[in-house]
Amino acid sequence: MSGIRAQQKEKTRRQLIDAALGQLSSERSFSSLSLREVAKEAGLAPTSFYRHFSDMDELGLTLVDEAGLTLRQLMRQARQRIEKGGSVIQISVVTFMEFIENNGNIFRLLLRERSGTSAAFRAAVNREVRYFTMELCDYLQQANKLDTKIAYIQADAAVTIVFSAGSDALDAETKDLEELAQRTIQQLRFIARGAAEFNGRR
Amino acid sequence: MSGIRAQQKEKTRRQLIDAALGQLSSERSFSSLSLREVAKEAGLAPTSFYRHFSDMDELGLTLVDEAGLTLRQLMRQARQRIEKGGSVIQISVVTFMEFIENNGNIFRLLLRERSGTSAAFRAAVNREVRYFTMELCDYLQQANKLDTKIAYIQADAAVTIVFSAGSDALDAETKDLEELAQRTIQQLRFIARGAAEFNGRR
DNA sequence: AATTTCAGTGTACACGTGTACGCTAGTTTT
DNA sequence: AAAACTAGCGTACACGTGTACACTGAAATT
The missing domain is CATH 1.10.357.10 (Tetracycline Repressor, domain 2)
Incomplete structure (x- = not known):
């Protein structure tokens, strides 16, 4: 069980985290980030977000x-x-x-x-x-x-x-x-x- | 020039300010307030907001x-x-x-x-x-x-x-x-x- | 080899948003 | 008395939002 699947999942999860972190700035707070924006930045379809976090809160x-x-x-x-x-x-x-x-x-x-x-x-x-x-x-x-x-x-x-x-x-x-x-x-x-x-x- | 008009305007302006202040709470920040919400709380049509502030920022x-x-x-x-x-x-x-x-x-x-x-x-x-x-x-x-x-x-x-x-x-x-x-x-x-x-x- | 699981997709919907526009009616100015 | 002004209204629009749903194809399990 190499877990090539779980491995890929972990990778996209990181992409989501990094996407969120990357959008933060002095004029952009986490709460002003939308699920769609983060998903897009991570190169994901909006709905795929839910495979990793149930909520923006959970990501936060x-x-x-x-x-x-x-x-x-x-x-x-x-x-x-x-x-x-x-x-x-x-x-x-x-x-x-x-x-x-x-x-x-x-x-x-x-x-x-x-x-x-x-x-x-x-x-x-x-x-x-x-x-x-x-x-x-x-x-x-x-x-x-x-x-x-x-x-x-x-x-x-x-x-x-x-x-x-x-x-x-x-x-x-x-x-x-x-x-x-x-x-x-x-x-x-x-x-x-x-x-x-x-x-x-x- | 009693200013019955300016007087009324000042009053509604206060209503907007108080409406905004009234909506603030531990789980509600100013930035999460919408123009429409504030106007509604003040008993105003959304578009009337602009007669007093050009922006939510100005109100803020x-x-x-x-x-x-x-x-x-x-x-x-x-x-x-x-x-x-x-x-x-x-x-x-x-x-x-x-x-x-x-x-x-x-x-x-x-x-x-x-x-x-x-x-x-x-x-x-x-x-x-x-x-x-x-x-x-x-x-x-x-x-x-x-x-x-x-x-x-x-x-x-x-x-x-x-x-x-x-x-x-x-x-x-x-x-x-x-x-x-x-x-x-x-x-x-x-x-x-x-x-x-x-x-x-x- | 056959079956199940599941990360990721695309479509679709209802909803709340800011605000442009034209209007009304009461005040203020002329 | 006539004209100009303006606070407030209602309609309308385009846009971004979260998320339900049915789907696909590859990995994992049997």
């Missing part, structure tokens, strides 16, 4: 998973760079900004669906962001010997700040990106400083 | 302005409460959370259009948020004698954190709201503490 949730995966790759890359030494905060911000530059549309998807009209989408995005936050929380707890609760509060704030900066970066002109990055770094330092301070008093 | 931008107005009322209310004494941060967060509860759909509009597909909408929302940030910046500079730059960085971070908490509040269950508020307060304290610290070194 798959895309969010995909985005979560990309996010985790980002974390891995940041960790590797940090191991080689340097300011943790600065490396993290720079790495994240690179991610935005290379994966703008995927990040846009997360940002938009996070405040979108589907509760399922919002939950899915929040789940991905929570992974992100938890990983950072663990790191802070270990590296800075922070109280569990304080570490979480700091991680949550840091992720919020970084995501917001990413959102700004999507619309910013190139010349303003450096300033934006510097400000973000400074904000993360404020938070880290405050957290350390409060940690001392616990 | 009007709504964003409206939202900005509400935001400024919020600031005024917070200032009044602060004058009566108490923790500035706590009062601000509580006031903001009340705002979310009473104006959920207006806040949703801002959140969504901020990452939406129209550059004009994004710019309009960012403008309103900037007002908000600048006011806070001025306050911090005066009340805490902060360096201009540091005050701005702090204000920007604080607004980001508070807006993000507002976004979370929209989806949170009632029992979790208190914890969310407490965490937000703590995060703002981290930031304030960090800013004060760095201000000392300038």
Whole structure:
């Protein structure tokens, strides 16, 4: 059972996913995509779409998973760079900004669906962001010997700040990106400083 | 020239605005509203819509302005409460959370259009948020004698954190709201503490 | 070799959309 | 009193939408 059939199916499924991702842009959100458009872009008859997803929603949730995966790759890359030494905060911000530059549309998807009209989408995005936050929380707890609760509060704030900066970066002109990055770094330092301070008093 | 005519026109214009606002909800975004729906809700024939707005976009931008107005009322209310004494941060967060509860759909509009597909909408929302940030910046500079730059960085971070908490509040269950508020307060304290610290070194 | 399964097709339908156009009736201006 | 203006209406059109349905041909199973 080589599965030459299942193999082909998987391939067209990917085509659909890639077609959808490919149509996303600053002026095109996932919810504005139609089943027909996506099918056409994938080189499929509209009705064939249903062989792979029962719904555009199902495709959308798959895309969010995909985005979560990309996010985790980002974390891995940041960790590797940090191991080689340097300011943790600065490396993290720079790495994240690179991610935005290379994966703008995927990040846009997360940002938009996070405040979108589907509760399922919002939950899915929040789940991905929570992974992100938890990983950072663990790191802070270990590296800075922070109280569990304080570490979480700091991680949550840091992720919020970084995501917001990413959102700004999507619309910013190139010349303003450096300033934006510097400000973000400074904000993360404020938070880290405050957290350390409060940690001392616990 | 009593303007009985212009008066009536203004009234129907308001009906359109209110109809649009009234249709917004957690599962209905402005961009998903159709001209026909809004006109119908306002008790108008579809084509009469054009007597007031050339576009749904024009209506939308009007709504964003409206939202900005509400935001400024919020600031005024917070200032009044602060004058009566108490923790500035706590009062601000509580006031903001009340705002979310009473104006959920207006806040949703801002959140969504901020990452939406129209550059004009994004710019309009960012403008309103900037007002908000600048006011806070001025306050911090005066009340805490902060360096201009540091005050701005702090204000920007604080607004980001508070807006993000507002976004979370929209989806949170009632029992979790208190914890969310407490965490937000703590995060703002981290930031304030960090800013004060760095201000000392300038 | 015969049968079943199923990814992909093409046709067809009802529906909601934005908006062009011509009209009416009440206000406003002359 | 006559003329011009205009908010709102109804009709009409072309277009894109999701999806039901019957179909084909190749792969998989028997």
